[in-house]
Amino acid sequence: MIQERVSLSKARQQWIRWQRLLRAQRPGDLFFRGITLLFVLIVLGLVAGTAWILISNSLPTIRRFGFSFLTNKAFDPVHDSYGVLPAIFGTLITSAFALIFAVPLGVGASIFLVDFCPRPLRLVLAFLIDLLAAIPSVIYGLWGFLVLAPWLHNNGEPWLQQHLGFLPLFQGQPEGVGYLGAGIILTMMVLPLIISVSREVMLVTPVAQREALLALGATRWEVIRHAVLPFARVGILGGVILALGRALGETMAVTMIVGNQANEPSLSLFTPGYTLASVIANQFGEATPGLFLSAIIEAGLILFIITLITNILARWLIASLQRQAQGRSRGGRL
Amino acid sequence: MSVPMPTSSSPALQSGESRLHPLQATRSSLTLRRRLVNALIVLLTTLAALFAAGLLVYLLCYVLSQGLRYINLDFFTQLPTPNGEPGGGMGEAFQGSLILIALASLMGVPLGLFTGIYLAEFGRGPFAQGVRFLVDVLNGIPTIIFGLLAWVLIVIPMQTFSGLAGGFALGMIMIPIVTRTSEDVLRLVPRELREASLALGATEARTILQVVLPAARSGIITGVVLAMARVAGETAPLLMTAFGTTFWNTDVTQPMDALPLRIFQFTLSPYQQQVNQAYAGAFVLIVLILLASLAVRLATGGFKQR
Numbered sequence: 001m002i003q004e005r006v007s008l009s010k011a012r013q014q015w016i017r018w019q020r021l022l023r024a025q026r027p028g029d030l031f032f033r034g035i036t037l038l039f040v041l042i043v044l045g046l047v048a049g050t051a052w053i054l055i056s057n058s059l060p061t062i063r064r065f066g067f068s069f070l071t072n073k074a075f076d077p078v079h080d081s082y083g084v085l086p087a088i089f090g091t092l093i094t095s096a097f098a099l100i101f102a103v104p105l106g107v108g109a110s111i112f113l114v115d116f117c118p119r120p121l122r123l124v125l126a127f128l129i130d131l132l133a134a135i136p137s138v139i140y141g142l143w144g145f146l147v148l149a150p151w152l153h154n155n156g157e158p159w160l161q162q163h164l165g166f167l168p169l170f171q172g173q174p175e176g177v178g179y180l181g182a183g184i185i186l187t188m189m190v191l192p193l194i195i196s197v198s199r200e201v202m203l204v205t206p207v208a209q210r211e212a213l214l215a216l217g218a219t220r221w222e223v224i225r226h227a228v229l230p231f232a233r234v235g236i237l238g239g240v241i242l243a244l245g246r247a248l249g250e251t252m253a254v255t256m257i258v259g260n261q262a263n264e265p266s267l268s269l270f271t272p273g274y275t276l277a278s279v280i281a282n283q284f285g286e287a288t289p290g291l292f293l294s295a296i297i298e299a300g301l302i303l304f305i306i307t308l309i310t311n312i313l314a315r316w317l318i319a320s321l322q323r324q325a326q327g328r329s330r331g332g333r334l
Numbered sequence: 335m336s337v338p339m340p341t342s343s344s345p346a347l348q349s350g351e352s353r354l355h356p357l358q359a360t361r362s363s364l365t366l367r368r369r370l371v372n373a374l375i376v377l378l379t380t381l382a383a384l385f386a387a388g389l390l391v392y393l394l395c396y397v398l399s400q401g402l403r404y405i406n407l408d409f410f411t412q413l414p415t416p417n418g419e420p421g422g423g424m425g426e427a428f429q430g431s432l433i434l435i436a437l438a439s440l441m442g443v444p445l446g447l448f449t450g451i452y453l454a455e456f457g458r459g460p461f462a463q464g465v466r467f468l469v470d471v472l473n474g475i476p477t478i479i480f481g482l483l484a485w486v487l488i489v490i491p492m493q494t495f496s497g498l499a500g501g502f503a504l505g506m507i508m509i510p511i512v513t514r515t516s517e518d519v520l521r522l523v524p525r526e527l528r529e530a531s532l533a534l535g536a537t538e539a540r541t542i543l544q545v546v547l548p549a550a551r552s553g554i555i556t557g558v559v560l561a562m563a564r565v566a567g568e569t570a571p572l573l574m575t576a577f578g579t580t581f582w583n584t585d586v587t588q589p590m591d592a593l594p595l596r597i598f599q600f601t602l603s604p605y606q607q608q609v610n611q612a613y614a615g616a617f618v619l620i621v622l623i624l625l626a627s628l629a630v631r632l633a634t635g636g637f638k639q640r
Contacts, residue, residue, distance in 0.1 A: 132390045252569045280478055
């Protein structure tokens, strides 16, 4: 008997709950529940609506160009020929640049914050990092345009060319604005995000594992290497992908320093270019109904899909780590 | 759970030569090597932290010190002067930002709050999990996408840029922030409080509205302030919706200015006077966000916990 009761299916339990609710005859409660559900449905509708608006409005260019939209180099309203290859290339190269520098720096800094940092300094630094993550991108853009770009033009890029000019990365005319500047600004913008996410996942490492290794005579680095990092790896990866999503979609700071020219994709970091977001920000003003408008919206659709995928991946990784952590603290796995 | 054994220096291992790595010849050299690696890592991570923090603090201090020089009363109350003539301010940007944030809150706060209540109070099962996941994902979508949405939905049909479209775009950005913070603080309200209210005969709706919500009030306000601070600095979605103007305007069906928009336009201006005002605007924006972060920290006791 008891066995049967326990093994009632979930759907049946739900049904019984509804029955009870209805029998209790509390229209006020049902009404309130309905209202909250209504708001949830509105939010869901808005999200679905966003996707639908983007898709339906980019249909003209999708029909006309198909996949060649992704490989066409021109974004040319005069000849009605549209493509986003330079923008996709620029988006990828600047984001890759940012991650290459921000990941080691950020993970290193968070290891310092969690394990080596003196306690009073830790509070200050943690607050500072959170604050910096909240600084609007237009401020980074202002600094990038007024300080970084002139410096790169006059000092940074000529120096790189002189000493590392044999690399294809540092050839061409130093212009100040370009992929290099955009990459540096993006590095600075995603750093606080990477630091705060890695710090949070490192903090949830079970204390027992740290203590076990210390008891075995491990140095502090060995504790991090063998207890903290294996545990936090998935979460850090989630944070990095979250940062990638931020870098891919960053608009203002990048628009102000990337140069906004539809150049041939080239390996030189000095080249002024475009990113998907900066195409939208630069072109909407001149947009005329028809293919031009549709091309801008399709650029947005591509950005939407890319960031949707990276975000889903990141959230899924972080959620799986949290589940794992909960399971362990309950003693299930140890 | 298998934890890889650290290269141990315990006497037991020292005696069993066959288990030793060739590099670990003697105990003293082994300890020295491990100590050196440890010291190297401490040094490297410290340098990484100092470099990261130093770079960002330098940027912050530079913008703040430049901006402070050009702050005066006129900056908050006057309109921009034409062609970079001396004087003037960006009063219309402050006015516009206030109106836009109010419009965004009108949309984002109720939607976010009720979704948060649903998730915290009734949110069990796969549907609620799905909603939670979607809200998190919504938080990571680039904000210019919402600008694009408002542009297609409102600006193009109305054939004019408008504050209304800007408020709509910012409202979309507020929803996930308000939802997640209100869900989190509602979950922190002790269960006993709910049970006590129900035991006294209050209905579920009444319990939530008159017991749970007031108990979580400060947390919910914190979340709303956080969301407002976030949208106060948004530029990209406003570029193609509110668009900006250099005149006083309270008509939400017309183009409207905002602080970050004005900073953006003045940064790119050829006139030094306007560039200086862009720095001043950046100063105000940073201070506002600093104050909001501090308020949130104090309200949630974040300083003590960590």
